[in-house]
Amino acid sequence: DTAVSQTPKYLVTQMxxxxxxxxxxxxxxxxxxxxxxxxxxxxxxxxxxxNKELIINETVPNRFSPKSPDKAHLNLHINSLELGDxxxxxxxxxxxxxxxxxxxxxxxxxxxxx
Amino acid sequence: SQQGEEDPQALxxxxxxxxxxNCSYKTSINNLQWYRQNSGRGLVHLILIRSNEREKHSxxxxxxxxxxxxxxxxxxxxxxxxxxxxxxxxxxxxxxxNQFYFGTGTSLTVIP
Numbered sequence: 098d099t100a101v102s103q104t105p106k107y108l109v110t111q112m113x114x115x116x117x118x119x120x121x122x123x124x125x126x127x128x129x130x131x132x133x134x135x136x137x138x139x140x141x142x143x144x145x146x147x148n149k150e151l152i153i154n155e156t157v158p159n160r161f162s163p164k165s166p167d168k169a170h171l172n173l174h175i176n177s178l179e180l181g182d183x184x185x186x187x188x189x190x191x192x193x194x195x196x197x198x199x200x201x202x203x204x205x206x207x208x209x210x211x
Numbered sequence: 212s213q214q215g216e217e218d219p220q221a222l223x224x225x226x227x228x229x230x231x232x233n234c235s236y237k238t239s240i241n242n243l244q245w246y247r248q249n250s251g252r253g254l255v256h257l258i259l260i261r262s263n264e265r266e267k268h269s270x271x272x273x274x275x276x277x278x279x280x281x282x283x284x285x286x287x288x289x290x291x292x293x294x295x296x297x298x299x300x301x302x303x304x305x306x307x308x309n310q311f312y313f314g315t316g317t318s319l320t321v322i323p
């Protein structure tokens with residue numbers, strides 16, 4: 098079974114729309130993340146979240162918001178999509194309390210904004 | 212920023228040869244990790260080396276860390292076509308949190 102799964106795999110939408118990407122992990126991890134990978138493969142952290150703390154990368158526009166219904170899920174909601182939002186978005190998880198424990202990634206969601 | 216940088220950006224070798232990739236970073240770290248990304252997939256953790264370690268092995272992988280130079284290298288020995296992927300180093304924030312900053316990656320092509 099996939100440890101970190103995200104849906105959809107592909108998302109094509111128009112500028113100005115609002116969309117969500119879902120992420121679920123079955124590893125029992127306490128911390129989840131969202132990363133953005135651009136066309137040059139640069140991977141940038143957007144958020145890290147556990148049941149105690151949300152850490153937001155200060156460069157992330159407030160159009161992006163993580164929503165966590167429970168510790169196994171961290172969804173990414175994006176308002177008023179822009180062309181520059183086109184990228185691959187990765188969800189990941191790790192075990193809290195274990196310093197620098199490895200990240201487990203989903204297979205990504207390729208977002209194309211037209 | 213804490214972002215790491217891999218070198219070279221792209222590497223092409225023949226099957227059976229060794230592949231060496233380098234990573235440089237800017238500030239102090241607790242540890243450094245290497246990840247692999249196959250085309251169209253998520254990143255997969257390969258190996259972690261702590262700041263007080265100088266070398267670590269895992270199968271055909273050998274990682275070195277030089278904290279004085281703020282650099283690390285990943286050596287893949289006896290490469291195989293299946294090793295074709297992008298390889299990323301990731302450094303932690305150096306604090307108590309579990310924040311990771313990734314480099315720009317090295318794209319490795321192993322020619323059969």
